Structures are given as structure tokens and as C-alpha cells.
Amino acid sequence: MSELHKFLFDGLPVRGAIVRLTDAWTELLARRAGNTETGAYPPPVAELLGEMCAAGVLMQANIKFNGALVLQVFGDGPVKLAVAEVRSSLALRATATVTASVAPGAQLPDLVNAGGGGRCAITLDPESRLPGQQPYQGVVPLGEASGEKFARLSDVLQHYMRQSEQLDTTLVLAASDQVAAGLLIQRMPGQGEGNLARGQGEVEGGDEDYRRIATLAASLTRDELLSLDVQTILHRLFWEERLLRFEPQQGATGPRFACTCSRERVGAMLRNLGQDEVQSILHERGNVEVGCDFCGRQYHFDKVDATQLFTEPGKQPPVPPGVQ
Numbered sequence: 001m002s003e004l005h006k007f008l009f010d011g012l013p014v015r016g017a018i019v020r021l022t023d024a025w026t027e028l029l030a031r032r033a034g035n036t037e038t039g040a041y042p043p044p045v046a047e048l049l050g051e052m053c054a055a056g057v058l059m060q061a062n063i064k065f066n067g068a069l070v071l072q073v074f075g076d077g078p079v080k081l082a083v084a085e086v087r088s089s090l091a092l093r094a095t096a097t098v099t100a101s102v103a104p105g106a107q108l109p110d111l112v113n114a115g116g117g118g119r120c121a122i123t124l125d126p127e128s129r130l131p132g133q134q135p136y137q138g139v140v141p142l143g144e145a146s147g148e149k150f151a152r153l154s155d156v157l158q159h160y161m162r163q164s165e166q167l168d169t170t171l172v173l174a175a176s177d178q179v180a181a182g183l184l185i186q187r188m189p190g191q192g193e194g195n196l197a198r199g200q201g202e203v204e205g206g207d208e209d210y211r212r213i214a215t216l217a218a219s220l221t222r223d224e225l226l227s228l229d230v231q232t233i234l235h236r237l238f239w240e241e242r243l244l245r246f247e248p249q250q251g252a253t254g255p256r257f258a259c260t261c262s263r264e265r266v267g268a269m270l271r272n273l274g275q276d277e278v279q280s281i282l283h284e285r286g287n288v289e290v291g292c293d294f295c296g297r298q299y300h301f302d303k304v305d306a307t308q309l310f311t312e313p314g315k316q317p318p319v320p321p322g323v324q
């Protein structure tokens, strides 16, 4: 069962979370593999997407926000776009657009940052948006200002958290075809701007505690993260620390695969495409087939359905007698 565990270090300004996606992850992969148009993800793409899902859950777990956290990686390389979306309920979905062959063992720079133009975007899309309200979005390059490319997604996100959110963060992420998992350690944000008012020693102490715990966390190998259970990982890394554990989130309240697509949303998307475009598809193929990239569900619009999309309610012509 997929699970999320959150914890605090007693008396220290450091928090952590560990996620293991099992059924949620294998379902996501199986749906893609079952899509006859795309087929299964090449293993390096699946690995990136799994790490994105794990990271998305860890980031969502630590913010007080009702809505979707959307992690996107895009750029130049065989993967045009990879998206992982995690809602406050921990329902998650993900997809990647692969437009060219992917070499075995390809890493983040090979997949999306071949020419150095790759980007990572983190969007917080509130559940109920006020009219005209834009979702919050932060975008960062997949490398240092010096031009050095980040080798792994965890490097990108650690950099983002430090630069954009002023949050010291240590992340270990890994994914196989069975498990996508992650460990996050974060220095807790100070109370308002109170840091200056606090004693110097106290601030220094917090730094030292964070550094010690971050070093322990970073010693976790990707193989260990994938193969060991949460209890064993936490004990091995932090047996000398005092951990305060929260109730694990699993099952109905834990991370799980779920798609938010619907016929209404697909209809709205077709309306955005415009009547001319939809008519030309109808003319060419006789009907409009739209597949959801996230879950593989197919939506079918025939001529009558498509016409109705562009007819305002109340102005739809009466159905002639004899026609269903």
C-alpha cells in the first residue's frame, strides 16, 4: 500500500517526510503500458516520472494549501514534458510526452536538458480560484547559473527550495518499476522574521542540527530507499535522534492514483480549440476521439455531440421526430 509518513525532530527546527508509492505507482505505469497509442514508458522516463510523483507528494505534504501541486519538467530532449500533479487529498496522476527514442540509462540532462534549455515549474493551483486569480508558479532552470547541468531531479528541487522559498531542503528520490519513493528533510521556516531577534547561539544551533540531520539523510542510498520499509529507514538513519511521528497516511487518506478528467472538461477543451478545428476533425474522421494522457480514458464525440458543444444551452434545435 502506498504511504506517507511525516515526522519532526523533537525540539529541533527540522521536519521530515518519507513516501513510498507502490500500488499508486504500478497502476500509473500499467495504465500507460495499456495505452495502445503510446505503449509503456522507457525505463529512464518512468524513473524520472516516479521521482516527480514522490517529490510532489513530499512537497504537497509540507504546505498548507488546498489545491493541486503541479510539478513540470520540460525542455529540449526526447522528453518534451513530464508532469506530476498531487492534490491536497494526496490523489496523484502523472504523464510524460516522449517524442524521440530514449537511450538506456539516460539521466535528467539527456531526457529534458540536452541543449541546456530545460526548466522545472512548480505550480500551486488552488481548488477554488477567485475570478481572475492566477495560480502561483515558480520556474527554475535545470542547472546552475554557471551553466552546469543538474544531474538529478533532487538537485533541481533542493536548489529551487533554497533559492525561491529560502528553505534548506535535502531530498533523496528513487523509482523502479515497482516503487517510487522519497525522503525529505527540511529546516522549518522561522516564526515570521523572528530570526534576528533570537539569540545568536540559538540560530547557530539550528544550523548545526539541520546539517547533521541532512548529512544523515543524504547517506541513504537509492537502493535502500527502494528496498527498505519506512520503519527500517528511519531507524537506520536517525536512531540517535528523537523523532516525533505523525499517524501515517495510507489507504483512502494516503497517496493514490486518481484522475480528474471528465467528459465536461474534455468538452471545454474542444470548445477552446474552436468550432472550425473541431469541424475539420469531424470532416476528416467522422468523429472526435480524445484520450486522457493521465489515465488513458477515451472520450468519444460524434457529430451530434460535437455540434452540441458549440450550441448554447436553450438554443439547441429540437430533436427531429424519428431521430434518436
Ligand SMILES: [Zn+2]
Pocket (backbone or CB within 6 Å): 259, 260, 261, 292, 293, 294, 295, 296, 297
Ligand atoms: Zn484521465
